[in-house]
Amino acid sequence: MVASKKNVYPFNTDTTGYQLDDADEIQAILEHARDSVLPFSGEYKASWLLNDFESPIWYTTKRGKGSIIDGKGVETDNITWNVTLPNGNNLCDDRYRILLDNIKKTSFLFRNGIITGKVIGNRRWHDVTGSLLVLAKFLVLYEDRYLPHKYGFNLLDQQGLNQFSINYSKGGITFALELPQRALLLFYQSAFNSECPLEVYSAIPNIDEELCKSIYLKLRETNLMRPLKSGEFKGALVFDLQRISSILNCDKESMSSERMRAFLRQFEIELKESELLVKYNIKSDYHGHRTPLLTDALNNPSNENSLVAITGHFEVLLFAHRHLPETSPNPCYLSINTARKAAMKYTKIDGRTPLLPIDIGLSYMNGAMKLVYKYGENLIDLYLEFLDKSYKPSKIKDINIEASIMRKNRLLFNRLSRLEKYRDLCIELNLSYPHTSTSKTKNKNTSEEYDLFSCLGDVMAASAILIAIMKPSRDDEIINLKRDCLYHELGGGYYLKLYLGKSNVGEAYEEVIKPIPYITAKSIELLQKLGNGIDIIMGTDTSDTLFYAPLSGLTNVGRVSKGVLNTKLDNLGDKLKIRLDEHKRRWYVRVHEMRKFFLILLFWHGRFNVLDAARDIAGHVDAEHIYRYVEANFPRTDLCAFEADFAIHCLSSQDRYDDFTHVDDSFEALRELVCKHFGVSSLEFIHQNEWEQYVRDLRNEDGFYLKPHSIQCETDDGQLVSFEISLIFGEAIYNAK
Known part of the structure; x- marks a missing residue:
């Protein structure tokens, strides 16, 4: 939301008194145009900033939510300004008021969309603000040269920007x-x-x-x-x-x-x-x-991307010069590209995170399915019955109310574990305790006795795996699932409603509904049962979150954070005894790895025929985005072979690609090139093995490559996406034609 402004500009944007159907929209357009050319002169207030601009900690909204209770932010996105500087002073000290004021105002204007012309999401805002704080520390490190306490960032020169970038390329913020x-x-x-x-x-x-x-x-x-x-x-x-x-x-x-x-x-x-x-x-x-x-x-x-990212963050400082000319660097005298070029030679080529090995991915998936399908229902029933009786002591008979909590819980668990409906479960999983210390339940050198708390965590981890691996999702997408995210069509399948992690405008995220398999739906139903059961017993209302469970004890419940979920995934990896590598390391899986695992295996199986389906499943707008995943995670030889095989398949079509609705006329140019090479007018006059090998050689020598892409248009029925695959000739072939 744009902050309030006083109308002090040479033209009037007030539409009061005019009979205009679109008056509000016109006024918004005029104000946006004004913000694009004139310095900001409004108040530094916005709906997303929940406390005062001058506060040492900003409490801001997150996904449109957040509040301040007893002076502390609840479900907020925070920025801490009182950081220590390299000379021992604090950024909030009076001496550095000018520097702090510049960072705060730049951060405010950036999130409000006044600097870039569009509202910024929390993640990018956090990243940019963090980079500005790092650059401020760098200036203080060379305080005699840049005098940041007097001029903020204004004296930052090209030499200093180059020096920072080179040091960063050698070893990140540490260097x-x-x-x-x-x-x-x-x-x-x-x-x-x-x-x-x-x-x-x-x-x-x-x-x-x-x-x-x-x-x-x-x-x-x-x-x-x-x-x-x-x-x-x-x-x-x-x-x-x-x-x-x-x-x-x-x-x-x-x-x-x-x-x-x-x-x-x-x-x-x-x-x-x-x-x-x-x-x-x-x-x-x-x-x-x-x-x-x-x-x-x-x-x-x-790596190259991290250097490009942090120097890109500094561009915000240059854009802010129009609004803060006294304390922001002048873009006429600084070049981000020059700094990047000076530092790029010290970086390493970007490498994607390694792909989850197939055997390990399948071990996680099989273990998760077994936990959910065979044990999940009974484990949650056992926990909810335990919680109900331990939370309401009046329901416990023959157990001394004055006994210690640990002893009461042990006696209650022993009693429940002997019930016929839970006896087999406790024997099969070797459930011996309600909740014990980590050292006792996770010692790889002792006999394996497990507790209810850890097994409940395993069910939650297994559910996250089955959601992520069957319906590719990002960390934020899973953690922020609502409890009513599951839909079932009578006589049809199951669907998952979620907010896409990256398709956002500011704090507004795109909501989509995607089909999911039964086992994923079963996982979600278990989590719904767990959360609803806790709410009934404890008299709470946590219906806005799916992942709600015991955190540090069976009765200490709360929302599951990304860190807590990762810990539960680690515990499950140990329970499943995932194989070790040559350095005695275990692959503890993460949500984003499972997302990639599914998409890459899907392409491996279906090649270009499933590329558009993979795009839709992953929530991408363009098939090209998915193909970048493929290019980054397949060996070059395999990728060249896939593309050559697809091109050969198209050229082999007797009806001139009528069966290939996703290819364009560029394949006809390849057919002509092959015929010209062999001096014939048709492929029918060449032995098939010969021209196929020629096409493969062409691809291996980068004579051509394939480029999938999506074309979008709006129709009366909504958005229509057309999927195409183009053949692009390499420079040498193109020039020779």
């Missing part, structure tokens, strides 16, 4: 803010009471192994290191990240980034034996497949 350099200076000074030599400093991120050991031997006697109190590496000395971040004037999250942990691990001698960048403590049985090798984490630069 952009020079955290390894600052940490090394601290360690060397603390260990040897002298300045760090230039040759050591210049070697970052790789520090000499003997020097690392010497520094460790000195620092282990200081308060910069501490012993781990639990976990696989209990007793090992590691850096006290809280203390070091306090000394270096950065947040603990920055010290915990993958690149920074890899740099610090060189000095944590007792953990260096592992070839992986292992975490201090993990809740799962094994480290996940995303755990990188230490050498990779230490030396991998940023």
Whole structure:
């Protein structure tokens, strides 16, 4: 929503008194035109900003919802402004009021759509605002040069933007803010009471192994290191990240980034034996497949896309110059493209996240189906009966009301588990407790006894898998499902209603209804039963969310967040004993991986015949978007073979592609090219194996490639999407024609 404005412009946009049918629309168009050319001079107030503009924390709406209760945001999207700067000051200090004011106003205008001309969604707004805060820290790091406390971003020059971009390309925000350099200076000074030599400093991120050991031997006697109190590496000395971040004037999250942990691990001698960048403590049985090798984490630069993204965020600063000319950089003197070109050579080529191996994906899917179909109903019945009796003590007979909660729960569970309707379930799943500590239920070296709480989490994880793998979904789409998301047509199938995660305008998301298989519908029905049962017992109303379950105990219920769901997915991976890789890592699946898994397998099976169906299932507008998935996840040789086979199939049609409604006339040009190569007027005069091999060779040499695309148009019946496949000739072939 556009903030309110005072009408102080040289032209009048007021339509009062005029008899216009579209007066409101015309006024909105005029105001939009005004915002596009004139500086903003309105109040910094908007419906999405729930508290005062000057507050150190902004509480904002999320998907159109959110409120402030007792001074705290509830279901809100928050931005924290009181961050620590590299010199030890706080961004909210009076000294940096000008800098903070610029960031806040730029962020406000960006989300309101005044800078870009369109309303921005929360995710992009968060990303851009976060990047502006990082750039502010960079300016403070070189405060003598940029004087941000006086001029905000106004003195940022091309050299500085290039320097930031190059540092970022070498190691992300960690390197952009020079955290390894600052940490090394601290360690060397603390260990040897002298300045760090230039040759050591210049070697970052790789520090000499003997020097690392010497520094460790000195620092282990200081308060910069501490012993781990639990976990696989209990007793090992590691850096006290809280203390070091306090000394270096950065947040603990920055010290915990993958690149920074890899740099610090060189000095944590007792953990260096592992070839992986292992975490201090993990809740799962094994480290996940995303755990990188230490050498990779230490030396991998940023990828091209991340560099393009963060420098693109800085473009917002340049666009804001019209509204904030005194504190924003002048776009006449800065070039984002120049900074990108200077830094791009230090990046790595973008690589997609690895595709979920077929055997692992099927193991998850089969395990999930078994849990849902065979055990899901009984597990939820057992839990709801347990919750009803434990939440209402008057329903419990022969159990001492004064006994401890743990003892009462144990006695109640033992009684319920002996009932005939639950006896087989508890025996098959080895259910022995209502709820126990993680260490007791998830020790891979002991006999496997499980509790009701963890098994209920497994059902929830299994349901998420069957929703994601059978109806490809994004994390946000699943977490934000409503309880009434399931539809069933009498005599027909099941349908899922959801809001697409990316097809949004601001906080308004497109709602779609997609067909789903029965097992997915069964999973949703279980979650509906669980949530409705909890509401009845506890007298609550959580009907706006599907994923509602016990969180840290059987009676401590709440909305399931993305983090909680991921933990439950990890637990299920351990229960299913998903195979380990060569580095003893287990593939703990995530929602976005299952989405890709389904779409890639669908294309593998049906090739171009199912591409448009995959587009519709995935919620994409254009088939080209799905094909990018395919191109990024198939080996080049396979992709070339698929495209060559499709082209050959089209050319082989005796009725000149009448059966191929999704191809265009470009295939006729390929037919002519093949005939010309062999000096004939028709393919019938060439041995089929010869011309087919020629087409395959053409594709392998990039003589042509296929480009699927969708054409949209509006009709009386709604939106119509036409799917086409075009054949594009390579430059060499095109020039030779």
